[in-house]
Amino acid sequence: MTPCLRRLGALALGVALAACSTNPMTGRSQLSLLPESQVIAQGRQAYAAELKPWQAKGKINNDPALKARVDAITDRLIEQAIRYRPDTRGWNWQVAVIDAPKTLNAFCLPGGRMAIYSGLVTKIEASDDEIAQVMAHEIGHALANHGAEKMSVGMMSDILVAAVAGGNRGYQQVGDLAALLAWQLPNSRGAEREADRIGIEIAARAGYDPDAAVSLWKKMQAEGGDRGSSLLSTHPAPAERMTELAQLVPAMRPLYAEARASPPSAFTRLPVNARDITPGSELTPPVALKPLTLLSPALEQFKRGEALLPCDDCALGFQLRQGKLRALHAEGDWEALAREVLDVGYTRDIAWYYLGAAAEGLGHAAAARRYYAQAASLARFRETRCQGVLLDLCGGITLPEAAREGLKRLGDD
Ligand SMILES: [Zn+2]
Known part of the structure; x- marks a missing residue:
């Protein structure tokens, strides 16, 4: 919720x-x-x-x-x-x-x-x-x-x-x-x-x-x-x-x-105060720039391999976002996936696996290795794996195998 x-x-x-x-x-x-x-x-x-x-x-x-x-x-x-x-x-x-x-x-x-x-x-x-x-x-x-x-x-x-x-x-x-x-x-x-x-x-x-x-x-x-x-x-x-x-x-x-x-691009102003901006008109920067998102300290930490997932009892929050997480993972929208996982903060293997995939997708290999290793290790224990008796939070991903494959892809260093 x-x-x-x-x-x-x-x-x-x-x-x-x-x-x-x-x-x-x-x-x-x-x-x-x-x-x-x-x-x-x-x-x-x-x-x-x-x-x-x-x-x-x-x-x-x-x-x-x-x-x-x-x-x-x-x-x-x-x-x-x-x-x-x-x-x-x-x-x-x-x-x-x-x-x-x-x-x-x-x-x-x-x-x-x-x-x-x-x-x-x-x-x-x-x-x-x-x-x-x-x-x-x-x-x-x-x-x-x-x-x-x-x-x-x-x-x-x-x-x-x-x-x-x-x-x-x-x-x-x-x-x-x-x-x-x-x-x-x-x-x-x-x-x-x-x-x-x-x-x-x-x-x-x-x-x-x-x-x-x-x-x-x-x-x-x-x-x-x-x-x-x-x-x-x-x-x-x-x-x-x-x-x-x-x-x-x-x-x-x-x-x-x-x-x-690199000073912001100059653009031509209309001669009057009221500027009715129409799509593609005078405010268009000369080069198409990538849309920005606000800097997030948690995201920067994630990129360094220092992400924290502190929430033990956030299963419900994770469950509610599972559809979105699966979709982001399938689409390869790595930054959005990382933001979403960090936002829930759920501490299970699957969350670490998603962080691994996101870090790998964004080119942060050292961080990805750490998260995959964490996922593989948590998958060994009943208390920390996504596959429970009543609740399956794995989203179709088989752990620890998927995490081990990630580690193999990334090599030793
Ligand atoms: Zn104000």
Whole structure:
């Protein structure tokens, strides 16, 4: 059972099944009652409504130098965002600079419409790297579909309140509901962490210094002041948050260095602010680049032959994903297979065998040998083999023979 389904335990299963989807960026299971397309349509209306009063006062993009600076930064971020989610190439990526020197705020709505209030640049004297961190964080919320999630949580709580009011005892697990809402709310710690994680990586790939993620929040914190109209009102920046960002920096440095060594491709801009991006148009990089996935520390560990599968009693989780694991194995989608196995963390021989196959497929021979050897050795014991009396988790693979064959293929060193 996925975490999302487990949390929804008290709800009607039909609703719950329809409600859970996989986060397109992080693989996290999230509540999603609305299709993203609908949330994007609502984002378009919200954007127009937000900008309208500023437009009327002539306060949108009235500083050409600042507008050009923000455009240059967001263009580079968008280019990378599209590499993580190629389907967002069709979004209406655009950014408005709002002349509001007292306001420290910025946003990116579902569908790619962004805005930054000039105070965020002028009041804290933000560097390009710091502007990039703010905008990449906001883009992270949009890519991770937090808008749809937030609206879904609102809808779900309505459904539950109605059920409770109707006296349906099956739904009266208020504790579960509270946990669900706290966990799901997009401006919660979890969603902020997710947007921070995505943002710092996209910014690094676009050639912006990861250290600026920390310095930015320090400046925001110091400015504090008028929280009502600032990013801090929706983005609390406790010390813990800066610590976590600082911990991400070392992993981002190689990406940053790589981007600095080969600057992101330049692309032609449309002469107006609103850029309607159509597939294959001006945002197409000159070379077709491989789609990116977020760096995963567990995956890097796996490649080094140091994977950990710590879960003894995850048979059910493994069983539920068995169809997917078999399919990934059959298709040779090695990275996805490794991610899936690591995510479950089940400690049996078959899981190690899958890691062996994935490492072999990805060309990490030393790691593959270690995982195959582990699989062969665990297959000898009743407690650690996939073939049980009641439950067969082997997925049609014969162990230890298959692991031994892998070892033979790979040779001694
Ligand atoms: Zn945020």
